[in-house]
Amino acid sequence: MILVVTGTVLLSSTVCDREAWLIAKNIEPDQYNPFIEIGRWIHTESYKNNQIREISLPGMKIDMIYEQGQMIIVGEIKKSSKFLKGARIQLLYYLSEMKKRGVNATGKILIPKEKKQVIVVLDEQSAVELNEAIDKAERIISLPRPPQKKRISFCSKCGYQEFCWS
Ligand code: SF4
Incomplete structure (x- = not known):
């Protein structure tokens, strides 16, 4: 089986290598874990007015895409700012994959509980950071x-x- 790095695997690999490996192998986490439930609820209930929600593309599950002035924004909703490093890499991956498909977008990490937004831009420096993260995730999986x-x-x-x- 060929395993490919996904946004979620990249996010997990910044927290726990083992979790990244398990996700890559499609081993389902406990769906009744209360923290997964809370995350799901925040994803469903926040930013309800944004028109385009949840797009699935290979390796990506984008929470929302919308236009803001001249910009296309890819939004990633998070429960808290605790794992910002991973959220940033995940979003850089989405921006990079969209760029390969001819769409130049800007990323926003949206943290509704903290009323916080963090802009993520794919530039030369962050592309290097992303490639390093992909190499690491590929080694793990x-x-x-x-x-x-x-x-x-x-x-x-x-x-x-x-x-x-257990
Ligand atoms: S429970 Fe297991 S997979 Fe999850 S963070 Fe701890 S060691 Fe990693």
């Missing part, structure tokens, strides 16, 4: 076995908590 589990603060909220620690 090509491993024959999941990387060793390591207890980190995120484990208590992770959808694979039972898989790893």
